Amino acid sequence: MEAKAEKKVSSKFIFFFGSFGGILFGYDIGVMTGALPFLKTDWALTNASLIGWVTSSVMFGAIFGAAIAGQLADKLGRRRMILMSSLIFAIGSILCGFSPNGGTYYLIGMRIFLGLAVGAASALVPAYMSEMAPARLRGSLSGINQTMIVSGMLISYVVDFVLKDLPGNLSWRLMLGLASVPAFILFFGVLKLPESPRFLIKTGKLDEARTVLSYVRKPEDIEPEVESIQKTAETEESNLEKTSWATLFNGKYRYLVIAGVGVAAFQQFQGANAIFYYIPLIVEKATGNAASSALMWPIIQGVLLVLGSLLYIVIAEKFNRRTLLTMGGTVMALSFLLPAIINKLVPNASPMMIVVFLSIYVAFYSFTWAPLTWVLVGEIFPLAVRGRASGLASSFNWIGSWAVGLIFPIMTAAMSQEAVFAVFGVICVFGVLFIRFCVPETRGHSLEEIEARGTNHGKSKEATNND
Secondary structure, rough: OOOOOOHHHHHHHHHHHOHHHHHHHHHHHHHHHHHHHHHHHHOOOOOHHHHHHHHHHHHHHHHHHHHHHHHHHHHHHHHHHHHOOOOOOHHHHHHOOOOOOOOOOHHHHHHHHHHHHHHHHHHHHHHHHHHHHOOHHHHHHHHHHHHHHHHHHHHHHHHHHOOOOOOOHHHHHHHHHHHHHHHHHHHHHHHOOOOOHHHHHHHHHHHHHHHHHHOOHHHHHHHHHHHHHHHHHHHHHHHHOOOOOOOOHOOEEEEEEHHHHHHHHHHHHOOHHHHHHHHHHHHHHHOOOOOHHHHHHHHHHHHHHHHHHHHHHHHHHOHHHHHHHHHHHHHHHHHHHHHHHHHHOOOOOOOOOHHHHHHHHHHHHHHOOHHHHHHHHHHHHHHHHHHHHHHHHHHHHHHHHHHHHHHHHHHHHHHHHHHHHHHHHHHHHHHHHHHHHHOOHHHOOEEEEEEHHHHHHHHOOHHHHOO
């Protein structure tokens, strides 16, 4: 099932379907935003904890899917695991659509199963894209993954809006079940994709790796890259290290692993998905209007996300990673903190003020933390532990996503929305500090250069000071 020399695969096809997995988990991140108001009415859901679990159960499954996929990808290959994930996603989406009436726990279980595929895609797609992309284009091409994610979210918001006038029982079922369509598209597209050249070289398939590189590199760049990857792989093998979870945090790899995992965790604990999962309910609480009548707001958020992801592709190689993350995190923090401050100073301020600030948050998040997290996760980890470390980073990302989705309804039931978002604003501040002190600059460096500089961090502080 590997790439054959006589079959030329275009680079555009590779990069499009290599990142198409983002559509899948983007759709499922967003679809419950519109489905939840109808599901709550249909099943008379009022318990805040159950509402949180129905919403966040996909993210709970994704925690384990990301970790498992990261390990299996090192043994079976990135491509084969993406194929398996697309099938699980298709089956899980259909089963969600056929949930029995009142079957809250069944739906939670099926969404956890579906989450295995969502988490796997989140770990596999950045790794595959970064290993296929040349260093000079890696930021832009890996940013396509984020465009796919937010496009999937926007598609789900539009589908929710189109289906909202159907009978309540039918509308939310179709919203959930239609996620199987992009899953099948991904499956048939990935059938024609080649395996990652780094995985092929790591498993001794040098000729196949050269063939794959010929699809995405200039002829004169192929052999030097093969030699560079091979040298890195041989160096790791000569150390006779059998990678385990403990290996990730030994002195050699600790710095880069903490940097990548930390960025992935902060992206979610900063609270972005509280907006994406619950914006109709946020508007309902602010205005008093029914959440089911506020389904235009998710579309507005989705448009901002897509436009921001396209902006990132344009500017990706013009600004350092750390510069964009610092700027984005600072504005995000202010967007969460200012409503609470203004509400204290001007108690009669418009309740829609918080929605305006949330839109500013989304706009800056969309071209900084949203795409750059996955770019860094795809490029920062050493080859010997890349699959396992990518899985760990994605798992922490999904832990944050699950926690935010689960506790946000509970928090807003106990305190004002301004206070809840102020808590997330403080976390954004810590995220900026983490970027400044714990994350190296990676723009313009090959994966092998990043690895060499990171593993030598104990001898040189260049990596943390290069901005």
